[in-house]
Amino acid sequence: MASQLIFLGAPGSGKGTQAARVVSELGYVHLSTGDLLRSEIKSGSVLGKKVTAIMDAGKLVDDQTMIELLKANCDLSDKNYIFDGYPRNGDQAKVLDSEFLKGTSSKAIYFDIDLDLLAKRLVNRRTCGDCGEIYNLISKPPKTAGVCDKCGGHNLQQRKDDNEETVKTRLGVFREAIEPVLAHYQGQDRLIRVDASASSDAVFNELKQAIK
Numbered sequence: 001m002a003s004q005l006i007f008l009g010a011p012g013s014g015k016g017t018q019a020a021r022v023v024s025e026l027g028y029v030h031l032s033t034g035d036l037l038r039s040e041i042k043s044g045s046v047l048g049k050k051v052t053a054i055m056d057a058g059k060l061v062d063d064q065t066m067i068e069l070l071k072a073n074c075d076l077s078d079k080n081y082i083f084d085g086y087p088r089n090g091d092q093a094k095v096l097d098s099e100f101l102k103g104t105s106s107k108a109i110y111f112d113i114d115l116d117l118l119a120k121r122l123v124n125r126r127t128c129g130d131c132g133e134i135y136n137l138i139s140k141p142p143k144t145a146g147v148c149d150k151c152g153g154h155n156l157q158q159r160k161d162d163n164e165e166t167v168k169t170r171l172g173v174f175r176e177a178i179e180p181v182l183a184h185y186q187g188q189d190r191l192i193r194v195d196a197s198a199s200s201d202a203v204f205n206e207l208k209q210a211i212k
């Protein structure tokens, strides 16, 4: 098994959903740059204030800020990470290799899906504000409306950037930036594609085979 995993894919392609399953079955640590940024916003930090408008608009935070955020939150000496949401462009892919992944074995998994399917997934996503469990009002609704199946909390939230207009921007940003990222890993024979349009269980099975 690769010691470090890099999850690549469009907004809504299922990276966070599958990361949670890989963590609970295979013991990796989930490092989501989106989650890190959202917790900075929640805490009211200087960084949080700096990135709020950018994230609300669905644009990318600058590369230098992202490097500093990763450095502050990632210690590869004794952990096996899933990098979720990083890299987002060719330069970030190079930095991840040179600054973080040196001397480790890593594989990039691309969650491959037709982008036209994703707006519907994203506007229907709800996330438990207490335990982080991810739901979908269409494909994975909670058993009781508004209540988290996992922790029983009554705090299912819709992400601020999961509205139609911002989703359109996020998908456009992804489309423009992803090719050099895929080429980076493909060129080094480190890229594995999974069919992210399948059911969550089917994606997980394919992913497990790919990781082994």
Ligand code: AP5
Residues within 6 Å of the ligand: 009, 010, 011, 012, 013, 014, 015, 016, 017, 018, 033, 034, 035, 037, 054, 055, 058, 059, 060, 061, 062, 066, 084, 085, 086, 087, 088, 092, 121, 122, 124, 125, 126, 134, 135, 136, 137, 139, 140, 161, 170, 196, 197, 198, 199, 200, 201, 203
């Ligand atoms: P981030 O938080 O990384 O968001 P994202 O990349 O847009 O990805 P999502 O979290 O929206 O999608 P996901 O693939 O995890 O989907 P999920 O599993 O939840 O980034 C947010 C923002 O932060 C960026 O816009 C940017 O501003 C900033 N940022 C972050 N990293 C950055 C970086 N490196 N550089 C610069 N800026 C950065 O699933 C979605 C929905 O689909 C759920 O409802 C789920 O239940 C459902 N679903 C999942 N799988 C399936 C399935 N197989 N079938 C049916 N439904 C499914």
